[in-house]
Amino acid sequence: MKLEAQSVVQAFGTQRALDGATFRTETDARVVALLGPSGGGKSTLLRVLGCLLVPQSGRVQMDGEELPHDETGALAARRTNGFVFQGYNLFPHLTALENVALPLRVVHGVAPEQAEARAREMLNRLGLIGHEHKRPAELSGGQQQRAAIARALAPKPRLLLLDEPTSALDPVMTGEVLDVVRELAENGQQIVLATHEVSFAKRVADWVIFLAQGRVQESCVAAEFFESPKTELARQYLEGLARYR
């Protein structure tokens, strides 16, 4: 995909989460990683790219098409995307199976039997066989996140957006979830991923967007970014993360 943003501003109260973010992915990137310190604007940019947020000003283009500025257009765009959140955000009153099947039926108009079959297939693919009828509270963090990925992937989204999907998980569960994401990336799924897992990003990302202080500090081919970051902020960030690895 080709992404392009011009002076995107999104403020929450007086706090400017995005303060004129501008970048362009020059190659046709399949996996884009958003990196940068917490509070730098990664999550906000991810929400803007996924049409969960319509920015207060600025323009964003995806594959040459401008993202909608109205709620109706944004809803239609959201229906072609899949989202995975840091806190899983499964629906706690529904079983894992229903979490996946309900949006298929209600949003995508899939017949009940087919929706259930598709949900089973997805849970199966993500290694959740035998857990279909458990509610989120009965699943481990890693299982919940895999169920959330199943929910996001079931309608075959054009673009999968992941917002720090492993930040709430222990190292073992982090590994489980990252394996899934890597496999998806290798199978050609278009992904935008906000993460602190730099070594993972190094392995799967084609393009890196480095954000700090609400602005895009660097936007370049992934290998180039990890090899020789151009800004001082990026260098410090990478060094800080490498210190205990």
Added chain:
Amino acid sequence: MPGTAKDSPTSASWRTALWVAVLMVLVAGAIFAAFASIQYRWNWSGFWLNRGLFLEGWLTTLGIGTGSLVVCLVAGFGLMLGSRAPSEPLRLACKGWITLVRSTPLLVQLLIGYYVVANALRINEPIVVGMLLLGLFEAAYLAEIFRGALESIGRSQREAARAVGFNTVQMYRHVLIPQAVRRALPGTTGELVSLIKNSSLLSVLGIEEVTQITRLINSRSYTALEGFIPLALAYLAITLPLTWLAQGLERRFAYET
């Protein structure tokens, strides 16, 4: 967990039943002792003669209670939605109505609602008007209970609902309301029980509900308190099943979060 490890579930439930029986005997004993100490002389014949009248009054209360219950659930939900509406005048009107109704006595609302408002509209059906007024009174409380339940659901749930592509109606229908029902149930049960008991105030509109009938029977048969014991039981006969129903619903909606 009820019972300890060595208890089977049946022996635990037997023990609960035993405790319930013991507590009931204690309470009955205390009531009996209180009446005995003031040397109250019971005279049940007057009440027994009017048992048919009492039953009629109870059926009236049951009917009005059921009607008001439907009115208050529907109006309470509507008021809650109105108090969260995007339109400011609608929001203000609903919030103002809720505050006004919750801050004034039901008695005043009944008198003005029937003798002024219903009269002005040329409606002369005390039972229907009473049912509506009582329902609208409790609706104001329910609207706030519903609002509290809905607003306690985290922002992340709304975001997840939007992310999977639900529109606003679908988000309420499939994500917010099912979770809010569980949180609203205990408070709602209390309001519905108090609605049933508040129906006794409808006697000011000349409706012969069970409390009014009991007063009538007491004065007809020259007794002081005889009618009130069956009266308490008559209310319990409505409110206890209501409570059990609500507990059943709570179990159905129970899930860990």
